[in-house]
Amino acid sequence: MGYQTTLAKINAIFSDLSKDYVIYAPKRFVGDGTFTNIDTIRYGEITDLSEIEFAEKSNYSFKEVLLPISETLFYFTENEMKEADAPKKGAIVFLRSCDLHGLKRMDTIYLENGAVDTYYKRLRDKTKFILMGCENSFENCFCVSMGTQKSDDYDAYIKVDGNAVLVDSHWDLLDAALAGATEASVMPDSVTANNTVVTVPETVPQTLFDAPFWEDYGNRCIACGRCNFVCPTCTCFTMQDIFYTDNGKAGERRRVWASCHVDGYTDMAGGHAFRNDKGQRMRFKVMHKVNDYKRRFGTHMCIGCGRCDDVCPEYISFANCINKLNTLVNDSVKEEN
Amino acid sequence: MLDLNTKKIKKNAYRITKVRGETASRIRVPGGLLTAELLPLIQNIAETYGNGRIHLTTRQGFEIPGIKFTDMEAVNALLQPIIDKLDINQEIPGKGYTSAGTRNISACIGSNTCPFATYNTTNFAKKMEQEIFPNDLHFKVAFTGCANDCIKTRMQDFGIIGMTEPQYQKERCIGCQACVKACQKKSVDALSVENYRIVRNTEKCVGCGECVINCPTRAWTRSPETYYRLVLMGRTGKRNPRLAEDFLVWATEDAIIKIVKNTYDFVNHYIDREAPGGKEHIGYIIDRTGFEEYKKWAMEGVELDLRTIVKNPIYWGGIHYD
Incomplete structure (x- = not known):
């Protein structure tokens, strides 16, 4: 159901909802960027819609709400263990269409890829998603190429325009709270084109895995992992078992984000690491995002938010890599013919 | 027939050169940053009254050589828009720079x-310029954005090196150790890992x-x-060139400005008026009075942040040729 209401009214509704939900949205963290006087836009708790950064793309995605950067899974002592409590409140997450498609990728990995991940599920089940529209494409966005520029799969769409707020609700709780508000036909803002256009090759032949093409990335990538950490579809984690320093008989296991670009990702017992070359790490990531994942799950993993291109300190463009790969694939097909 | 007061000329930021009848004009550029529109004005002076050349000084100003002493007034008129645009304090408008002792405040390119x-070096340099210029006492002040010290603050009377106090949110840490490696290889190896998390020394x-x-x-x-x-009292020179030593660590802007200003009072009080040209470098004055006496003057009315570490006493090294 669509409504037109006021900022004051919607803030009052969210203030009410905050008794049962923590509200997360992209927020500006002044001066918290990599360099002096540079801000970071990342997810944080809000109490008022005016705190939401609508005008710019967030540097980090919403994924840290469902997959905390560092999450304690359980506590242990000699013969016993106890699972960490889930947050008492649910969550409401403001996000854009591309990220909402990213959510589907996370669901696929954590809920539909073999055993259900209970730590993910218990957060996911209590989370509501509110779509933020995109009136314009941002730099490096290529959602249209990936088909993620629109989504109907939201609990609500909210557009703030000065003091006026448009809402399209799929959520009974919100419908009830908005009872009496002016009804309106509300269509989420979405873009129809991006400056960056990416053509994904249908399949990439295995022969290209060792192509000299990847060597360039081996020389450029510094293995910092930023592209993975900002990506809403990178879901890898690693485990840390901690023994408390005051009492080594008790401790906790937590999981933290991992990155296929960062050293240590392929380390095995005994010390062997099977993907030391950074070009091969790039190959592994790229092929996972636009090739392997699709073979298993039917859609590309990459949702075209372009955050990896926004963040790379070495100016490596993932989007351009796919386009170059596409040319390479076409050329190799021609050669075979 | 030239009949000149060389002391006045030098105070007006002109040089007595080796060429009889010729001087050179020094242009201050606090913080070493200027807008490109000023370059044609500097070019015009060099081409109209100089020999068409411009020297880039070590302190990030310009020096225009080959100017006739007789043209100084005309040059001063052409300097005025440059002085105005760079917001230089001036006692008498239209008469050029009214002091030269306190040298141009230099700065690395900084956080722009x-x-x-770690900070906007240009802005701090400009602020310092506003506080201490014009003053004819020989002070050298420089600002650098980080401990790399690209501007070489340790060769100055006062060097200001930017610092940030790193804030660690452990729940955002994945233990990738990028910080540990960077600190170990590029800085002072102050980070270690305990239970997958970072401990900062x-x-x-x-x-x-x-x-x-x-x-x-x-x-x-x-x-x-x-x-x-x-950092204090670095210097080049004939007798005892040396690097500046730490005085305050984790100091604030206000404290630094106050200390530099207090030092003018100290120098005015203790300078050897009989020194050649009436000039004596601060460092040598402190060598005479002892650091304790200097510190008493420098710290007068200075409010320190709780974090600030005061190094006391300071011993300078360097090479002694005297």
Whole structure:
């Protein structure tokens, strides 16, 4: 159901909802960027819609709400263990269409890829998603190429325009709270084109895995992992078992984000690491995002938010890599013919 | 027939050169940053009254050689828009620079451009210029954005080195150790790992911000406050060239400005009026009075932040040729 209401009214509704939900949205963290006087836009708790950064793309995605950067899974002592409590409140997450498609990728990995991940599920089940529209494409966005520029799969769409707020609700709780508000036909803002256009090759032949093409990335990538950490579809984690320093008989296991670009990702017992070359790490990531994942799950993993291109300190463009790969694939097909 | 007062000429930021009848004009550029529109004005002076050449000084100003002493007034008129635009304090408008002893305040490129800088060096340099110029006592002050010290503050009477106090949010840390590696290889090895999380040795940390720059998850961020290391009395010269030594660590802007201003009072009180040209460098004055006496004057009315470490006493080294 669509409504037109006021900022004051919607803030009052969210203030009410905050008794049962923590509200997360992209927020500006002044001066918290990599360099002096540079801000970071990342997810944080809000109490008022005016705190939401609508005008710019967030540097980090919403994924840290469902997959905390560092999450304690359980506590242990000699013969016993106890699972960490889930947050008492649910969550409401403001996000854009591309990220909402990213959510589907996370669901696929954590809920539909073999055993259900209970730590993910218990957060996911209590989370509501509110779509933020995109009136314009941002730099490096290529959602249209990936088909993620629109989504109907939201609990609500909210557009703030000065003091006026448009809402399209799929959520009974919100419908009830908005009872009496002016009804309106509300269509989420979405873009129809991006400056960056990416053509994904249908399949990439295995022969290209060792192509000299990847060597360039081996020389450029510094293995910092930023592209993975900002990506809403990178879901890898690693485990840390901690023994408390005051009492080594008790401790906790937590999981933290991992990155296929960062050293240590392929380390095995005994010390062997099977993907030391950074070009091969790039190959592994790229092929996972636009090739392997699709073979298993039917859609590309990459949702075209372009955050990896926004963040790379070495100016490596993932989007351009796919386009170059596409040319390479076409050329190799021609050669075979 | 030239009949000149060389002392006045030098105070007016003109040089007595080796060429009889010719001088050179020095243009101050506090913080070393100017807008490109000023370059044609400098070009015009060099081509109209100089020999068409411009020297880039070590202190980031311009020096226009080959000017006739007789043209100084005309040059002063042409300097006026440059002086105005760069916001230089001036006692008598239209008469050029009214002092030359306190040298141009230099600064590295700072946080306007450089990824390593912890603060806007140009802005602080300009602020310092406003506080201490015009003054004819021989002071050299320079600002640098980080401990790399590209401007070489340790060769100055006062060197100001930017510091940030790294803030660690452990729940955002994934233990990738990018910060640990950067600190070990590019800085002072102040970070270690305990239970997959980072421990910062606050005694070793120089506040360079490498951990912040290299953190991929924003677990490390900068403190809202900028801090500074104030280093004192570095110098070149014939008798005892030496590097500046630390005086304050984790100091604030206000404290630094106050200390520099207090030093003018100290120098006015203790300078050897019989020294050649009435000039004596601060460092040599402190060598005579002892550091304790200098510190008494310098710290007068200075309010220190709780974090500030005061190094006391200071011993300078360097090479002694005397």
